[in-house]
Amino acid sequence: MYLKELTELDGVSGNEQQVRDFINQKIRDKVDEVKVDVLGNLIAYKKGTKGKRKIVLAAHMDEVGFMVTNIEEDGTLSFSPVGGVETQVMAGKVVRINGKVLGVIGYKAIHIQDREQLLKPLSVEQLRIYIGAKSKDEASKQVKIGDYVAFTTTFDQENGRATGKAFDDRAGCSVLMDLIDKNDRYEDDVYFTFVVQEEVGLRGSAVVVEQIHPDIAIVIEGTTAGDDPELPEYQWATHLGDGPAITFMHRGYVVNKKVYESIIGVAQKYSIAYQSKRRTAGGTDAARLARTGAGTAAGVVSVPSRYIHSPVSMIDLNDYNNTVLLLQKILEEGEAFAR
Structure with missing residues (x-):
């Protein structure tokens, strides 16, 4: 196996x-x-x-995964899904870009969302990938538009079931x-x-x-x-x-x-x-x-x-x-x- x-x-x-x-x-x-x-x-x-x-x-x-579509001025990354990935499973997840650069898919904390936002499903346009860069120039040294993005989940096996x-x-x-x-x-x-x-x-x-x-x-x-x-x-x-x-x-x-x-x-x-x-x-x-x-x-x-x-x-x-x-x-x- x-x-x-x-x-x-x-x-x-x-x-x-x-x-x-x-x-x-x-x-x-x-x-x-x-x-x-x-x-x-x-x-x-x-x-x-x-x-x-x-x-x-x-x-x-x-x-399924994502591709980088833009590098924003603040150093965050815009992205688009590749295949069928719903926004409900994206926010807060760790991802890997081009197999080496780690990032987190981010959205505003629940504490600063109003009730209307809480009840509406997210759109991918509202989300960004944060890689720790502070500017577009800094982020551009690590990633580029068109780079592939994947989830980073590790495989685990217990009690006859496996996750990954x-x-x-x-x-x-x-x-x-x-x-x-x-x-x-x-x-x-x-x-x-x-x-x-x-x-x-x-x-x-x-x-x-x-x-x-x-x-x-x-x-x-x-x-x-x-x-x-x-x-x-x-x-x-x-x-x-x-x-x-x-x-x-x-x-x-x-x-x-x-x-x-x-x-x-x-x-x-x-x-x-x-x-x-x-x-x-x-x-x-x-x-x-x-x-x-x-x-x-x-x-x-x-x-x-x-x-x-x-x-x-x-x-x-x-x-x-x-x-x-x-x-x-x-x-x-x-x-x-x-x-």
């Missing part, structure tokens, strides 16, 4: 190099071929024993790395793809499908959990501890019926705990894979995660381990899968 190392790396969409380099260094001697394409996707290939089909397993390396940032989708990346570590060879040709820029438009996966032309694809994701205190149970998407979530539909895509039923069939055959993702909000690279080029029969298996797209997320490690096991058994099924 590579969750700690992966989640503590910075990899905001468009700036996935740290994550890509780490994965490449860990897997390159365990696969038949590995390459980085022009967009930055990392593609690892293992030749099958029969090689009649091509299966793509896809996980995205990027995380970017489980969406470093959990999926770690699952693929664990599968590669098993050093198994399957009937089908398998492409383990670590894709870029999912959070800003499912971009990397479109380039992958045009290069490989797979027969089947399975996206491994970190998906939203619904078991939060403020949500009634009928609105839960997934529940921590109930196993990997299998998606039947989400924004922009109704999952290929044969692939969906085959994933469930494998889980049932090997008595692997699983759950259906009950809410259809959000999207994944499966939508892009399904509608790019000639199209690919694509499914989605996800690790449920509380508080995704925030500084701190939480997963259940049994869900993670069962996701690895489910994908392993799917690959072992070989040509019998989704026939």
Whole structure:
């Protein structure tokens, strides 16, 4: 399991190099071929024993974060979100700029806000990043417009649960790395793809499908959990501890019926705990894979995660381990899968 190392790396969409380099260094001697394409996707290939089909397993390396948009006269930084980050989770958080400069996202203290301000949601235009600089000139020596900004959360593990940032989708990346570590060879040709820029438009996966032309694809994701205190149970998407979530539909895509039923069939055959993702909000690279080029029969298996797209997320490690096991058994099924 590579969750700690992966989640503590910075990899905001468009700036996935740290994550890509780490994965490449860990897997390159365990696969038949590995390459980085022009967009930055990392593609690892293992030749099958029969090689009649091509299966793509896809996980995205990027995380939500920010970019510096201006350096103000007082030395603070204006910024914009990269991907879906709500302002409710920003204020007061420690961030890292370009992997080295620490800052804090600041807003006026509660003591000097009037009632109207307290009742209104913040806008990103009201927030600034403070890096300790006292002037624009001083700040400009440390950062520049266009620099990437990431949360700085450290990984922690206790009582069968783990917390950290970017489980969406470093959990999926770690699952693929664990599968590669098993050093198994399957009937089908398998492409383990670590894709870029999912959070800003499912971009990397479109380039992958045009290069490989797979027969089947399975996206491994970190998906939203619904078991939060403020949500009634009928609105839960997934529940921590109930196993990997299998998606039947989400924004922009109704999952290929044969692939969906085959994933469930494998889980049932090997008595692997699983759950259906009950809410259809959000999207994944499966939508892009399904509608790019000639199209690919694509499914989605996800690790449920509380508080995704925030500084701190939480997963259940049994869900993670069962996701690895489910994908392993799917690959072992070989040509019998989704026939």
